[in-house]
Amino acid sequence: MPWTLPTQPHQRFARNPLAAVIAQLRFDPILKIAAGVPDFQGKIRSRFSLYEERDVQVVEVALPGMDSVRTRQVREHRFGVRNEPTTVVLGDQSVALEYLAHQHRDVLFPDVALVVGALKSSFPDVSPTRFGLRYVNVIDRDRVAHDTGKSTAWADLLNASFLQMPAGLADLESTRFAVEIASEMPVGAMTLRYGLLPSPEGRLVFRLDVDRYREETFDVADVENTVQTFADDVFQVFMAAAGERLLSWMKGQP
Amino acid sequence: MIKSNIAALAVSSAPSFARDAARLQLRVTGVFETSLPAGIGPTSLLDAGTGSLTVAESPGDLVRSANDYVRALAVIPIDPEHDALVDRLVAERVVGTAKKRSLLRR
Numbered sequence: 001m002p003w004t005l006p007t008q009p010h011q012r013f014a015r016n017p018l019a020a021v022i023a024q025l026r027f028d029p030i031l032k033i034a035a036g037v038p039d040f041q042g043k044i045r046s047r048f049s050l051y052e053e054r055d056v057q058v059v060e061v062a063l064p065g066m067d068s069v070r071t072r073q074v075r076e077h078r079f080g081v082r083n084e085p086t087t088v089v090l091g092d093q094s095v096a097l098e099y100l101a102h103q104h105r106d107v108l109f110p111d112v113a114l115v116v117g118a119l120k121s122s123f124p125d126v127s128p129t130r131f132g133l134r135y136v137n138v139i140d141r142d143r144v145a146h147d148t149g150k151s152t153a154w155a156d157l158l159n160a161s162f163l164q165m166p167a168g169l170a171d172l173e174s175t176r177f178a179v180e181i182a183s184e185m186p187v188g189a190m191t192l193r194y195g196l197l198p199s200p201e202g203r204l205v206f207r208l209d210v211d212r213y214r215e216e217t218f219d220v221a222d223v224e225n226t227v228q229t230f231a232d233d234v235f236q237v238f239m240a241a242a243g244e245r246l247l248s249w250m251k252g253q254p
Numbered sequence: 255m256i257k258s259n260i261a262a263l264a265v266s267s268a269p270s271f272a273r274d275a276a277r278l279q280l281r282v283t284g285v286f287e288t289s290l291p292a293g294i295g296p297t298s299l300l301d302a303g304t305g306s307l308t309v310a311e312s313p314g315d316l317v318r319s320a321n322d323y324v325r326a327l328a329v330i331p332i333d334p335e336h337d338a339l340v341d342r343l344v345a346e347r348v349v350g351t352a353k354k355r356s357l358l359r360r
Contacts, residue, residue, distance in 0.1 A: 020294045087291070098291040132288030136297070178299045191287065193297035200295075209297035211288050 002183035003190055005236040012104050014252035017208075019138040023112050023227060024096040025119070025220070026130040033092045036122040037077050040090065043118035047111065048088050050080035056091075088115055095119055102135075105231050112227045120220055128220045131188075132213035133230040137238065138199070139206040144249045154196075156245035158206060162194055172196065176204065185233065187226070188214030192237060208241055210234045 030036075041051060054076040079088040085100035097111055119126055145152040154163055154172050163172055170177075178195035193209040212230040242250075290296070 020291055022288050022291060024288045094289070096289060100291065100293075134288035134290075136290070136294055176299055178297060180298070195297065195299070197297065197299065207297045213288060 003185055003233075005233060006240060008236060008239045010105075010232065010235055013247075013250035015250055016102070017137045017139045017246070017250075018102045018135060019100070020134075020136040021099040021102040021108065022096055022132070022134045022136075023108065024094055024130075024132050024134075025116065025128055025223060026094040026132075027220075028127040028129060029093050030123055030126065031092065033077075033090065033123070034075065037090070040077075040118050040122040041079065043121060044079060044088065044114055047114060048079035048081055048086075050078075050082060052078050052080075054078060086111075090119075105228075108231065109224075109228060113224050116220060116223045126220055128218060128223070130213060130215045131218070131223055131226055132211060133227055133234065134209070134211040134213075135234045135238070137206075137208040139208065139246060140199070140203075141206070142203065144245065148245070148249055148254055150245070152245060154206065155243070157243045158246065159241050159243060162206075162208075162241050178207075185212075187229070188212065188216070190233060190237075194241070208238065210237045 041048075056074045056076055074091050074093075077090040079090070080086070087098045089096045089098060095115060097108075097115055099108070102108070139157055141152050141154060141157060144157060165172070165175065165177070176196055176198065178193065178197060180191065180193045182191040183189065190213070191211040193211075194207060196204045197207050199205045210233075212233050214226065218226075248254075
């Protein structure tokens with residue numbers, strides 16, 4: 001088991017640095033997906049009352065060393081929540097739950113159960129190929145400094161090992177860097193990406209991006225349990241990276 | 255098992271109930287990772303530009319953003335099919351407001 005995660009008890013915080021949380025189930029193509037959409041919507045409409053269709057043109061290309069290019073048209077069915085940036089995206093090969101203002105797992109888990117239950121009911125023969133749970137944290141030093149009223153260094157916010165430059169070759173004040181670590185778990189695998197990267201406004205922010213997933217054959221009924229296990233794993237990675245000042249800010253402390 | 259990387263460029267210009275309403279969307283999804291929502295970029299400096307980009311409505315911003323985006327996607331081979339796709343998207347957005355010019359032949 002290449003990943004060695006700590007086992008801290010789960011905590012709920014008053015605020016968090018999450019920019020996005022995504023739970024995505026991929027499956028073998030269902031050509032009759034559109035025919036099942038009304039039934040699917042009926043099963044999730046109590047929570048996801050908004051709806052739109054989106055036609056997407058997909059160009060699949062290979063990375064260097066491979067030379068295939070493939071294009072296809074996809075119609076996405078999107079279900080939203082009024083006044084909440086949470087969306088269910090249903091396509092012919094995947095269904096995803098996207099949160100742009102994730103609060104806590106007590107919302108995530110029932111939503112996953114609702115959506116997966118609707119999928120199983122509307123498309124009984126769904127054949128899953130991948131399930132992934134991804135948390136993208138954007139840690140903004142300026143925001144924490146503003147909220148706490150304290151001058152804040154990256155070392156106050158993060159474990160030093162997440163900020164280490166090889167052989168001390170660069171400092172952290174004017175350096176951009178990104179690290180990717182991919183390794184296996186007893187079930188599936190996990191990819192951790194982190195680094196100091198420019199925000200859309202051009203300021204440096206620290207991104208901590210954890211993608212926990214499984215790709216072997218599994219039953220769609222397992223997803224409800226799997227998402228809880230994966231959320232625990234992601235939490236352990238976050239807690240290993242978080243520094244004291246960041247945790248204080250998350251607890252709402254000055 | 256860790257899978258090899260295959261990227262997918264997804265393009266959509268349909269309206270949305272979300273904050274990206276009435277904007278052109280360019281989206282890259284890798285089959286090796288859980289797909290990111292629109293507006294969330296990749297955690298990467300030089301790797302394949304997986305993630306999403308919502309491009310501004312202004313034609314000038316659109317051309318600049320799309321050009322940056324295509325340049326970032328250095329892994330994508332520039333072939334006539336891609337050239338035509340980008341040209342068509344730009345033309346759809348700038349028609350009547352600016353003279354069309356190929357992004358990839360600048």
